[in-house]
Amino acid sequence: MRLTIACPEALRDDANQLAMVLGFGPDDVQTYVALNWHDVDGNLYACASLPVSDTFTSAAQSPLQRPAWDTDNHVNMAGANRAQAALVFSLTPVTAMPDKLTACVGDDALATLAAMGLTQVEVDV
Amino acid sequence: MSGFSPASLFAGGTEGAWYDPSDLSTLFQDSAGTTPVTASGQPVGKMLDKSGNGNHATQATSAKRPTYTEGSGLSWLAFDGVDDAMAVADVSGMRQSIMTFFIGVGQLSLSTRDDQLPLWTRDDWFASGNSQEFSTNNYVFGNSASAFQVFGRTPAAPLSQGSMTANTKVIVSARSDGNNINSRINGVAQTTAALTLGTNDTSGFTLGASSGDGVYVHFTQMNMYGLIVRGSTSSAAEIASTEAYLAAKTGVTL
Numbered sequence: 001m002r003l004t005i006a007c008p009e010a011l012r013d014d015a016n017q018l019a020m021v022l023g024f025g026p027d028d029v030q031t032y033v034a035l036n037w038h039d040v041d042g043n044l045y046a047c048a049s050l051p052v053s054d055t056f057t058s059a060a061q062s063p064l065q066r067p068a069w070d071t072d073n074h075v076n077m078a079g080a081n082r083a084q085a086a087l088v089f090s091l092t093p094v095t096a097m098p099d100k101l102t103a104c105v106g107d108d109a110l111a112t113l114a115a116m117g118l119t120q121v122e123v124d125v
Numbered sequence: 126m127s128g129f130s131p132a133s134l135f136a137g138g139t140e141g142a143w144y145d146p147s148d149l150s151t152l153f154q155d156s157a158g159t160t161p162v163t164a165s166g167q168p169v170g171k172m173l174d175k176s177g178n179g180n181h182a183t184q185a186t187s188a189k190r191p192t193y194t195e196g197s198g199l200s201w202l203a204f205d206g207v208d209d210a211m212a213v214a215d216v217s218g219m220r221q222s223i224m225t226f227f228i229g230v231g232q233l234s235l236s237t238r239d240d241q242l243p244l245w246t247r248d249d250w251f252a253s254g255n256s257q258e259f260s261t262n263n264y265v266f267g268n269s270a271s272a273f274q275v276f277g278r279t280p281a282a283p284l285s286q287g288s289m290t291a292n293t294k295v296i297v298s299a300r301s302d303g304n305n306i307n308s309r310i311n312g313v314a315q316t317t318a319a320l321t322l323g324t325n326d327t328s329g330f331t332l333g334a335s336s337g338d339g340v341y342v343h344f345t346q347m348n349m350y351g352l353i354v355r356g357s358t359s360s361a362a363e364i365a366s367t368e369a370y371l372a373a374k375t376g377v378t379l
Contacts, residue, residue, distance in 0.1 A: 004207065019188065024155065027185035031208075036344075048188040049207040051166060109205040110346055 004049040004112040005103040006096035007032040015101050017079035021064050026074055037118040043098040049109035129366040131353050135176040140356035142180040144172050147200040156183040165195040182211040199376050206346025210334035223303045225359040227367050229350035229375030231294040294377050296368050302358040312368050312379045350375040
């Protein structure tokens with residue numbers, strides 16, 4: 001299944017710590033970077049979308065453990081836990097909130113974000 | 126066309142890149158290239174360049190990796206339009222203003238805004254002013270009509286463009302010879318324009334997104350069946366043969 005995640009600006013640093021815990025290495029600290037999306041109130045979000053297994057969703061909602069690769073304490077586990085505490089997981093799209101890390105299941109990532117009430121930020125080129 | 130291989134486009138050390146998602150030996154789930162892609166639905170963190178130039182495309186961040194997908198006897202990379210992109214750090218030796226570009230793509234969504242959804246971007250769009258971008262652009266609200274564009278930063282207007290339709294697979298090619306640039310869609314010539322691009326020859330390129338100052342923006346939701354970028358202009362016969370090759374990979378009848 002495909003999981004699409006909306007990360008509000010205020011949770012971005014913590015969410016990237018959680019991404020490293022659930023992901024594969026230190027490069028996953030770049031999961032939430034550009035604030036390319038906004039809600040109707042103008043709150044900004046960095047979004048990610050990826051295919052995941054049931055194992056991933058289970059791990060995301062279970063007590064976190066420092067990843068095996070992180071032998072030099074690169075991950076801020078306190079931040080990862082804060083992000084997990086803010087995690088809202090839904091099998092259907094729900095409205096993104098500026099104080100929650102909202103993760104929704106949906107085959108079409110762009111359609112899921114639209115159903116979460118998010119619109120792309122207009123960036124001039 | 127019989128017996129044609131895109132490898133011939135890179136004979137004699139011609140710079141460029143050739144990506145073939147139907148060749149599983151070139152796909153890896155991680156950016157280090159240690160875990161091969163073996164099944165549909167797996168992420169692609171590294172895609173080897175088959176041109177012989179070593180311009181392998183990578184994505185180090187796991188969530189940003191496109192997905193290898195199979196169906197109806199075809200294979201493609203699915204870019205989600207949210208954060209998926211792959212990059213080549215440096216294509217030194219491939220001149221920006223003399224090149225040929227080919228892609229087999231199913232464009233799942235098209236912009237309802239008057240700006241670009243990039244298929245492939247050269248250079249740092251925001252920093253240098255010398256970018257060259259092959260992109261889609263939608264002039265009509267909704268997905269009923271749109272356009273493929275060859276878009277140059279200087280001037281900030283499309284150089285060559287032609288119609289595309291959302292959710293329809295196409296073969297797009299574009300050739301610049303240093304003086305003019307022209308594009309073709311499914312083998313049909315589109316507009317031609319004088320070329321006034323810069324000559325930044327040292328940057329890399331991005332597949333599926335524009336990038337600025339190291340941050341990706343303007344992601345494209347697309348299925349990519351094959352991509353060939355040649356650091357040289359190409360003859361009419363070479364273009365036709367490459368288009369036919371990609372058409373077979375994409376499931377498009379020219």
